[in-house]
Amino acid sequence: MLAYGCSGKNSQKMFVIKKIGKKSLDLAVSLFGLFAIIDLYMSVFEYGVSISEISIHEIIFSCIFFKLLLRHYRVCRDNEIAKYELIFRPFKLIGYVYLFSVSAFIVVMFYDFNWAYEILLINYISDNLSQIILFGLVILSIYVGTYKILHAKAEDKNDTLGAEA
Numbered sequence: 078m079l080a081y082g083c084s085g086k087n088s089q090k091m092f093v094i095k096k097i098g099k100k101s102l103d104l105a106v107s108l109f110g111l112f113a114i115i116d117l118y119m120s121v122f123e124y125g126v127s128i129s130e131i132s133i134h135e136i137i138f139s140c141i142f143f144k145l146l147l148r149h150y151r152v153c154r155d156n157e158i159a160k161y162e163l164i165f166r167p168f169k170l171i172g173y174v175y176l177f178s179v180s181a182f183i184v185v186m187f188y189d190f191n192w193a194y195e196i197l198l199i200n201y202i203s204d205n206l207s208q209i210i211l212f213g214l215v216i217l218s219i220y221v222g223t224y225k226i227l228h229a230k231a232e233d234k235n236d237t238l239g240a241e242a
Contacts, residue, residue: 107165109224110172117211134205145219152224170222174214 121135152165
């Protein structure tokens with residue numbers, strides 16, 4: 078008999094259920110992050126005319142975004158991170174940031190509806206402001222959420238062997 082009155086088989090079942098629950102939550106948040114990125118880039122091409130409607134800040138943020146995704150890929154490749162984490166981690170981080178921002182807006186809306194209405198009015202008047210804030214949150218989440226570099230590449234393998242002079 079284990080602690081809390083659970084037998085060994087029940088404990089293993091609970092562990093499996095927790096693991097499945099965590100993976101399904103990660104998948105749901107990752108899909109939310111993917112839909113958020115799709116929505117963000119659909120707002121970039123809001124009129125559907127051509128590439129000429131893209132503003133300077135959208136180009137700059139897109140370049141930074143893709144550069145950070147490339148950095149994430151290289152760090153994961155060099156540290157031999159699983160492909161599941163390589164693919165889903167950026168979307169999971171963006172999903173958590175978007176969930177936090179939507180939750181904060183809902184709390185503000187219930188706390189003071191007039192202030193939430195003013196935020197929506199400012200968003201309607203200046204769509205660039207909301208795009209800059211959302212792109213900034215996406216870039217910040219990917220930059221902060223990328224794994225740290227663990228393996229230092231040696232210039233010469235003789236330096237790491239500790240050869241005597």
